Amino acid sequence: MSVKTKKVKEMTLDDKRVIEVALAGNPNTGKSTLFNALTGLRQKIGNWPGVTVEKKEGKKRCDGFNLIITDLPGTYSLSAYSLDEKIARSFIIEGKLDVVVQIIDASNLERNLYLTTMLRELGANVVIALNMMDLLEESSSSIDVNKLSKEMGVPVVPMIASSRIGIDDLENTIESIYQKEQKPIRITYSKEIEEVLANVQEILMSIPSIPSDFDSRWLAIQIIQNDPEILTFLKNWNVNKTIIEKLLSFGREDYEAEIIDTKYEFITNVTSKALKRGEEKLTRSDLVDKVVTHKWLGIPIFLIVMWGAFQFVFAISVPFMELIDMLFGWLAGLLVDNINIGWLGSLLGDGIVGGLGAVLIFVPPIFAMFFILSVLEDSGYLARAAFVMDKIMVKFGLHGHSFIPMLLGFGCNVPAIMSTRSLKNNKDRMITILINPFMSCGARMPVFILFAGLFFGAAAGTVIFALYILGIVVAIFTAILLRKTFFKGKSAPFIMELPPYHTPKLRSATVAMWDKGKMYLKKAGTIILIGVMFVWFLAAMPFGGVEYGGPDTWLAAVGTFFEPIFRPLGFDWRIVVALIVGFVAKELVVGALGTIVGGGGSEEGIKDAILADEGFYPLNSLSLMVFTLLYVPCAAVIGVMRKETGSWRWTIFAVVYSTVIAWLFALVVFQLGSLMNLGL
Amino acid sequence: MSNKVTKLDQLEIGDIAKVITIDVSGELRRRLMEMGLTRGTLIEVIGKAPLGDPIEYKFKGYNLSLRKEEANKVVVEH
Ligand SMILES: Nc1nc2c(ncn2[C@@H]2O[C@H](COP(=O)(O)OP(=O)(O)O)[C@@H](O)[C@H]2O)c(=O)[nH]1
Ligand SMILES: [Mg+2]
Numbered sequence: 001m002s003v004k005t006k007k008v009k010e011m012t013l014d015d016k017r018v019i020e021v022a023l024a025g026n027p028n029t030g031k032s033t034l035f036n037a038l039t040g041l042r043q044k045i046g047n048w049p050g051v052t053v054e055k056k057e058g059k060k061r062c063d064g065f066n067l068i069i070t071d072l073p074g075t076y077s078l079s080a081y082s083l084d085e086k087i088a089r090s091f092i093i094e095g096k097l098d099v100v101v102q103i104i105d106a107s108n109l110e111r112n113l114y115l116t117t118m119l120r121e122l123g124a125n126v127v128i129a130l131n132m133m134d135l136l137e138e139s140s141s142s143i144d145v146n147k148l149s150k151e152m153g154v155p156v157v158p159m160i161a162s163s164r165i166g167i168d169d170l171e172n173t174i175e176s177i178y179q180k181e182q183k184p185i186r187i188t189y190s191k192e193i194e195e196v197l198a199n200v201q202e203i204l205m206s207i208p209s210i211p212s213d214f215d216s217r218w219l220a221i222q223i224i225q226n227d228p229e230i231l232t233f234l235k236n237w238n239v240n241k242t243i244i245e246k247l248l249s250f251g252r253e254d255y256e257a258e259i260i261d262t263k264y265e266f267i268t269n270v271t272s273k274a275l276k277r278g279e280e281k282l283t284r285s286d287l288v289d290k291v292v293t294h295k296w297l298g299i300p301i302f303l304i305v306m307w308g309a310f311q312f313v314f315a316i317s318v319p320f321m322e323l324i325d326m327l328f329g330w331l332a333g334l335l336v337d338n339i340n341i342g343w344l345g346s347l348l349g350d351g352i353v354g355g356l357g358a359v360l361i362f363v364p365p366i367f368a369m370f371f372i373l374s375v376l377e378d379s380g381y382l383a384r385a386a387f388v389m390d391k392i393m394v395k396f397g398l399h400g401h402s403f404i405p406m407l408l409g410f411g412c413n414v415p416a417i418m419s420t421r422s423l424k425n426n427k428d429r430m431i432t433i434l435i436n437p438f439m440s441c442g443a444r445m446p447v448f449i450l451f452a453g454l455f456f457g458a459a460a461g462t463v464i465f466a467l468y469i470l471g472i473v474v475a476i477f478t479a480i481l482l483r484k485t486f487f488k489g490k491s492a493p494f495i496m497e498l499p500p501y502h503t504p505k506l507r508s509a510t511v512a513m514w515d516k517g518k519m520y521l522k523k524a525g526t527i528i529l530i531g532v533m534f535v536w537f538l539a540a541m542p543f544g545g546v547e548y549g550g551p552d553t554w555l556a557a558v559g560t561f562f563e564p565i566f567r568p569l570g571f572d573w574r575i576v577v578a579l580i581v582g583f584v585a586k587e588l589v590v591g592a593l594g595t596i597v598g599g600g601g602s603e604e605g606i607k608d609a610i611l612a613d614e615g616f617y618p619l620n621s622l623s624l625m626v627f628t629l630l631y632v633p634c635a636a637v638i639g640v641m642r643k644e645t646g647s648w649r650w651t652i653f654a655v656v657y658s659t660v661i662a663w664l665f666a667l668v669v670f671q672l673g674s675l676m677n678l679g680l
Numbered sequence: 681m682s683n684k685v686t687k688l689d690q691l692e693i694g695d696i697a698k699v700i701t702i703d704v705s706g707e708l709r710r711r712l713m714e715m716g717l718t719r720g721t722l723i724e725v726i727g728k729a730p731l732g733d734p735i736e737y738k739f740k741g742y743n744l745s746l747r748k749e750e751a752n753k754v755v756v757e758h
Contacts, residue, residue, distance in 0.1 A: 077714040081707050110740040111716045253705055257713060264718040277741075285743070286726055289736060298730030387745050391731040394747075400734075493750050494734050495711055498743040 017065045019178050022095060024088060024119060025103035026112055027074035028499045030131040033161040034103055035071045036511065038171075048087050053421065062171050070095070076111070078118040080229035082424055092124050093213055098178040100124040101170065106136040106143055106158070107500070109275055113267045116152060120185045123215040127173050128156040129166070135500070140278030148274040153185045162505055186217075187266045193255060196224055200250050209237040225259060226251035285380070285500040292384050302388050305381065306407070309372045313411075317364035324364070328357025347536060354591065356529065362412075362587060365442050367517045369411035373404075374512035378504040383496065390494055396476045397483025399423060399491040402432040406475070409439025410468075413637045415516045416441075417644050425492030431482045433644055434654050437633050438475035440468050443586035447628045450590055451621040454607060463622070467629050474630060474661060527635050531584035532591075539595050555596070569627065569666040570620030579627065585634040619673045623666040630662035684758050688723070689735065689751035696724045697756035699739075704753040716740040717754055 025031045035043075039058025048055045056071040072091060073084035080086050092100060100119055104112040119126050128148075136143065149156040155173045159166025188194065200220040204210060210219070214233075222230050226248075234244050292301055336349035376382045382404060390400030401423050408416035417436050423429040448467060452460035538555040550556070558580065559573030566576050574596045581592040590606065597609040610616045632638065632655050642651045691697055699721040702709045716739060717723070723739040734747045746754075 079710060079714070081710065108740075108742045111742060114714060114716070256710060257702070260710070260713040261718045264716065264721075286738065289727055289743070293727045293729055293736065295728070295730050387734060387736065388729050390745075390747070391729060391733045493708060493711070494745060494747045495715060495750060496745045497715075498736055498745055500743075 016061075018068060019065055019098045019174060020068045020070075020096065021099045021101055021174060022070045022072050022091060022097050023101050023103060024072045024092070024115065025074060026076050026105065026108075026115060026497075028497065029074070029103045029105040029108075029112065030161040031071065031074055031103050033508065034101075034129060034131065034159075034167075035069065037161055037164050037167055038067070038069055051083060051087070053083060053087055060171070062175070065175055067171070067174065075115065077115060078122065080227055084424070086229065089122070092119070092122060098125065099127055099174050101127050101129050101174065103129045103131050103161070105132050106130045107132055107139055107141070109143065110264075110267055110271055113152070113270065114263060116154070117185070117187060117263045117266065120153065120182075121187070121215075121218050121221065123218060125177065125180070125182055126154045127170070127177060128152065128154055129161075129170055130156050130158045131161050133158045133166075134160050134163075139283070142276045144274045144276075148270065151270040151274060153183060162508075187263055189259060189262050193224070193258060196250055196255075197221065200224060200247060203243065203247060207237070207239055207243065209239065211237075221259065223247055224250050224252065225256040226253070283500065288501055289384070289498070292381070293388060298388050302385060305376070305385070309376065310410075312372050313365055313368040316368045320364035321361050324357060324361045328353055328360070332357065347533075347540075352529070352532065352536075354532075356532070362442050363517070363521065366412050367513050369408070369442070370415070370516045371509050371513040373408065373411075374509040375504040377512075378502060378508055380499050380501040383498050386496065387498065394491055397431060397479045397487075397491070399425070399428040399432070400494050400496070402428065405432055405436055406439050409436045409441060411442055412519075413437050413439065413441050413633050414640050415519050417637065417640050418519070420644065423492075427483075427487040427489055428491050430645060430650065431479050431487055433641060434482060434650065435475040435478045437637055437654065437658055438471045438478065438630065440471045440629055441586070441633050443633065444628055446590050447582075447586065448625055450607070450610075451625055454610060454616075455618040455621050463625070467625055470626065470665075471629050474665075478657075478661075527585065527639075531581065531588055531635070534584070535581050535588060535592055535595070565663075568671065569623050569663065570670045571624065571627075572615050574615060575620070575624055579624075579631075582628065583632060583635070585636070586628065587634075589628065619670060622673065623670040626669050627662045627666040630665055631659045686756060686758050687752050688737070688746070688754035688756050689748040691725045691756070691758060693725050693727055695758060696722060697758040698722055700755045700757055702753055703755050708750065708753065712746075712750065712754065715744060716742075723756065 023031055023035055035056060035058065038060050040060075043056055043058040046055050046057075047053065053073055058069045058071075060067040060069060070091065072088040075082070075085045075088050078085050078089045078092075080089065091097075102112075102116055102119060104116070116126065116128065130143065130145065130148075143158075145156050145158055155177055157166055157170045157173050159170060161167075189197070197217065197220045200223050201216050204216045204219055210216070219230070219233075231244070231248070234247065239247075291297055294301075332349040332353040334349075335353060339348060373382070376385075386400040386403050389403045393400050393402050402420075404422065405416045405420045408419055413436050416439065417433050420429050420432045420436075423432055445464075448464045449460075452463040456463045535555070538558065539553055541554040555577055556573060559577035562576045562580065563571070563573045566579075571579070574593070577596060578589045578592040582589040593610070594606040597606065597613055638651060638655060641654055642648060645651060685700065686697075687703075688697070699717050699719060701719065702712050702717065721739050723737050726736040726738050726743060728735045729745075732748075734745045735751055736743055736745050737751075738744075
């Protein structure tokens with residue numbers, strides 16, 4: 001911003017200068033790639049204060065100086081309409097930054113430069129990282145880097161972030177300009193606007209309380225465009241009421257359009273000098289789009305891609321799952337048999353190792369799911385999927401972007417709910433969060449596989465498929481209901497960039513898989529582990545003489561207490577216990593049943609024990625599966641819902657609503673089934 | 681181009697038109713213009729979603745999707 005803030009900052013420890021940098025840029029320009037290339041693993045991920053927008057900070061040691069890098073939300077502009085833009089803008093104004101690096105997709109220069117004009121008008125010290133030079137070359141266009149730099153009045157560093165080309169240049173350029181004051185480019189607007197700006201600026205100059213961080217021309221430009229945030233600024237500076245009114249009276253609807261038009265005219269003038277376009281024809285991406293969004297082919301292709309993704313997830317993960325199952329089964333057995341201090345062997349073996357195994361077994365499919373989703377996103381197809389699905393989604397009270405969190409929900413609802421951050425409209429986002437638990441996550445699968453496999457033989461696949469469909473139907477029904485009641489109004493506009501198709505990069509898919517998978521591991525390591533130990537404790541108490549998991553334990557007492565509520569669904573106390581445990585995490589349900597019915601902890605043993613038990617039969621196993629499908633997925637989901645909705649009320653609503661719905665559906669299944677006397 | 685004034689959502693796939701103005705005010709106009717739908721921009725219809733909505737357009741060297749409802753606010757010369 002102003003010259004005053006650009007003091008040399010000394011770091012006491014190694015006596016190196018610290019340069020504070022922010023990364024700005026449009027979405028899909030390679031911001032994350034550049035950020036990772038610069039900072040490696042030295043990143044801190046958190047939230048911007050008070051909101052659920054991710055904030056990443058990182059450090060980089062360079063030759064003779066250190067960089068502190070903040071990743072700003074990807075934005076097309078810096079107006080104060082969207083949350084992301086507000087965050088980026090106020091960080092640039094107030095962040096005491098030395099340099100703002102704007103990463104630009106070279107193959108999409110014009111629209112990217114619009115953000116540059118805004119950054120420069122704001123007075124930021126800008127370096128352009130001209131990324132994706134490889135794609136530019138491919139399209140047989142070319143950019144005259146020196147001319148671009150001269151016309152925009154900022155240094156331009158060409159680079160290919162995904163191949164780490166140009167990173168050193170960028171660091172050196174940052175170092176060379178960080179103390180220099182750039183002359184703001186001045187876009188000259190129409191005569192009328194310039195006159196108004198001069199008048200507003202004159203008034204602004206006479207207000208001493210305006211901090212020097214704010215450029216008065218920038219403020220004037222915002223004021224005459226009726227920028228919604230300006231009033232707050234002025235009030236914070238205790239500007240006299242009549243002066244505020246006077247200032248705001250300069251604002252006019254059409255100035256805004258004129259200003260944007262003029263900026264783009266300026267840009268067109270720059271690109272006419274600096275950019276040589278290859279022959280303008282339909283690109284390969286456009287041709288692919290003609291097929292992928294084709295009237296008849298579009299939806300079948302969508303379904304095939306989704307089916308393929310699921311096939312991939314299962315094919316890749318099954319061998320790993322079997323390996324984990326074997327390993328932990330063997331380890332648990334070893335502990336129980338060899339530790340002779342009674343309860344300790346049982347705690348370590350049955351409780352911790354057995355429980356941990358039950359959780360870790362889901363790591364392969366969940367990681368595979370994130371991997372394939374990242375591949376789909378990188379390739380550009382996910383944006384097309386949202387495009388293809390938008391109309392259907394809107395019909396259901398959702399938004400094209402709701403589709404991705406719903407898909408992710410089949411893996412794990414925790415990261416799925418976090419991914420709703422891509423929805424910028426609060427109502428769209430709330431509905432998408434609240435319906436997500438009905439998308440059947442991977443942890444519910446073992447319950448389905450066990451019971452459908454045991455009681456429905458050849459029809460097991462159909463039963464499981466029907467359960468997934470039931471979950472989707474309930475989700476849609478809930479979405480429509482919410483849109484008609486608490487979240488009335490239209491879904492946000494669908495102004496979405498369709499990025500060109502890329503060959504996905506293994507590295508970025510792996511990084512994304514690890515980033516998101518970590519959340520699951522964290523959940524496994526905390527909530528689920530505590531849950532496992534708690535179950536073990538209840539199943540072993542009171543100490544002395546009771547059979548582990550038997551009818552005299554505290555666990556049985558809890559189940560018996562709640563049994564009356566569940567008797568109409570066909571559940572006895574043992575199923576009730578498993579379901580209560582499942583409230584902590586669905587991963588625990590099968591294990592808890594194993595504890596209670598016996599079977600020695602192995603999958604086969606549990607199966608035999610259940611088949612031999614009169615308390616389990618096809619009809620109540622069906623209502624058990626329906627109940628498992630629909631009630632709260634796990635404690636971690638409750639936590640993440642609270643965090644992402646910012647409201648306990650809505651979180652509690654979701655818990656109560658889904659449990660009631662689960663109870664009702666299971667009731668209908670069991671009672672109808674009994675009435676029709678299907679012989680189940 | 682036959683110099684007929686129409687709305688963006690009325691065009692067929694393959695049509696190329698020139699933006700005249702955005703016929704709506706407030707945030708929607710701002711966002712459309714900031715994405716590059718400014719006066720004089722040449723815009724081509726690339727394709728429509730299988731259910732007819734939204735629609736994919738190309739201008740200023742990149743592709744953008746708009747719902748019919750939003751495209752209907754863009755006045756073009758075709
Ligand atoms: N060909 C090419 N692809 C790149 C380059 N930089 C990034 N990408 C790819 O562009 C896609 C979007 O990158 P990402 O860093 O996620 O963009 P962001 O949305 O701005 O954070 C990813 O598939 C990257 O691998 C580059 O210089 N050349
Ligand atoms: Mg990114």
